[in-house]
Amino acid sequence: MATSAESRTRAYRWRMPVAWWLKSTHYTLYMVRELTAVFGALWAILFLAQVPLMKADYAGWLSQMRSPGWVLFSFVSLLFVLYHVWTWFNLMGSVLYIRLGKSPIPGTAINALMFAVWAVASIVIALVVATPILVG
């Protein structure tokens, strides 16, 4: 008689079908949301690789960042990360509990606030990076 732990516990092992996430649009979008992190991380690493060139090899940096591959990858990554933005900030109303006086701020207001702060921050960063306003 077998005595290993494996055979003593004869629990039913249920396995998800591999393609479970294709069965419903909600499941698929959930997996797309999880996948957005891959594009964010990969883009950040490739961007980091450009930073030393900006100072040490300006011509090399110019040709690298003007390559169609970088622009295309940035565009695709932007689409994925925008989906992350949408899902992340829409979650905030459920995750954050902020009370103003006696009544809690409604979740939808917190979500809207997140998007507003995001828009302002994006404009400020774009002005700093894409115009010679700061460090002229």
Added chain:
Amino acid sequence: MYKINTIEPLWWGLFGAGGFIAAFLLPVHMLVNGMLIPLGAAPQEAYSPQRLAALVSHPVVKLYLLALVSLPLFHWAHRFRYLLFDLGIHGGRTAIAFLCYGAAIVGTVVAAWTLVRV
């Protein structure tokens, strides 16, 4: 196994911080540094050699870039770890966790080293 899971709040905290950085900061950089500047839509003075050298040499910019790279890596690590579970990979859970968070830690060290030497 349980060692890497007992510090789950740490991984989750870094995941959350990374989620905020990825949401707040990455889109505008993808648009500006990945599309507008490469396509010539930004004024050239914005990315002149002098301005770029001054920017990337500044300690505050370096710290900013470290956060911009490092925290989305931890955000990725946490999501990718569970993405693999969701795809039905049941073996090697500890190895997967170590590889994911390990990659984020290595990436952070490489980023810090790269930025210090700029």
